[in-house]
Amino acid sequence: MTIELDFTHDPKATSWVESANGHPDFPVQNLPFGCFSKDGKNPWGCVAIGDFVLDLRKLADTLDVGDTRKILHYAAQSTLNGLFRIPGGASKLRQRLFELLTDEAHRALVEPCLVPMAEVHMHLPFDIHDYTDFYTGIHHATNIGKLFRPDNPLLPNYKYVPIGYHGRSSSIRVSGVPVKRPSGQTMAPDADEPSFGPSKRLDYELEMAIWVGQGNELGEPIPIGEASSHIAGISILNDWSARDLQAWEYQPLGPFLAKNFHSTVSPWVVTMDALAPFRVAQPPRPEGDPAPLPYLLDADDQAHGALDVQMEVYISTAKMREAGDAPHKLSSGPMTAMYWTMAQLVAHHAVGGCNLQPGDLLGTGTLTSGEEGGEGSLIELSKGGKQPITLPNGETRTFLEDGDEVIMTAFAEKDGFARIGLGECRAVIVG
Incomplete structure (x- = not known):
């Protein structure tokens, strides 16, 4: 087991998503994955950031995320099974999302992909076989x-x-x-x-x-x-x-x-x-x-x-x-x-x-x-x-x-x- 700390664990890091800074659950150092919908049906992947969820499907359609494009495609599906099937995939995507959410230069493109958490329905994150x-x-x-x-x-x-x-x-x-x-x-x-x-x-x-x-x-x-x-x-x-x-x-x-x-x-x-x-x-x-x-x-x-x-x-x-x-x-x-x-x-x-x-x-x-x-x-x-x-x-x-x-x-x-x-x-x- 290798415990590696990197830039995503920096306690001084802040996000241009203001509600994330000092958030008790979902600061930018967390970025947990989940699946949401807006109508209670047909969910797709997201990440929690402050009082919002980051819509990964819309993000995939909005900007070029480089070598994480394929990983983001799997993260945007109806469950997270595909994302975590990729060796190291979630780790790479989390690092890239951290960069997007901390660098003001990306705000104009990424901010439209945020949805207030109070307006979404959360679903099971995985298709649970066993x-x-x-x-x-x-x-x-x-x-x-x-x-x-x-x-x-x-x-x-x-x-x-x-x-x-x-x-x-x-x-x-x-x-x-x-x-x-x-x-x-x-x-x-x-x-x-x-x-x-x-x-x-x-x-x-x-x-x-x-x-x-x-x-x-x-x-x-x-x-x-x-x-x-x-x-x-x-x-x-x-x-x-x-x-x-x-x-x-x-x-x-x-x-x-x-x-x-x-x-x-x-x-x-x-x-x-x-x-x-x-x-x-x-x-x-x-x-x-x-x-x-x-x-x-x-x-x-x-x-x-x-x-x-x-x-x-x-x-x-x-x-x-x-x-x-x-x-x-x-x-x-x-x-x-x-x-x-x-x-x-x-x-x-x-x-x-x-x-x-x-x-x-x-x-x-x-x-x-x-x-x-x-x-x-x-x-x-x-x-x-x-x-x-x-x-x-x-x-x-x-x-x-x-x-x-x-x-x-x-x-x-x-x-x-x-x-x-x-x-x-x-x-x-x-x-």
């Missing part, structure tokens, strides 16, 4: 394990193998799409047989989405030392969970209806180039934990394979919105809560010969900090539903109710660099 949800949050795994196995919360394989399961890609939706409460079978503790009905223990899961860029051929593993180069970028992920459905159905094969009804992802793909200043060492494993097996162990990955990204989750109930109350922060925590690095997830996923493809989504699993106030789900905040949490307006929650909106945000900041953000991942629960 979705895999991992379980890398060791503090979350421990908390959940204690609910079922107080004396042995983590199973023996957890510290040796990245645990994951294949999810349902067809039900992934972009931020803002309402979530319909799922129904399924549940088994009450004192019942003789299960009942059917809407989930009563609907929960959110604070996760991050890792997007695959370059794929691999079937039967050809991705070495751990090369795995980072196969990552296109990250977004925020809320992998909604029906806890009561899952408790009944998950043995022996794992989650099914409890997880396949809806997953929400933020629309912006923040590239690994933009995140380069925020690469940090993977937190050391606790004393006594086994070292990763050789195919998962790379010294450079251990030194730079984690991301110093902070995550936050808020709730806004129907009553809060009616009263004009601001959303209430439920918890916050770092992406460094991952027990495994992103590269380790990619390498393990492909080690048996599985062929990853551009646009595949890998979920980190719920990320809990391990400290009070850093819980990544309501089941942890409410101690398994036994201790309701009280909101500022007096409402209480153990799990989500119809009308509740969950809002997740994430950002990276560090002295000497511009803060960059990932935008929002939000959705309202409907009956």
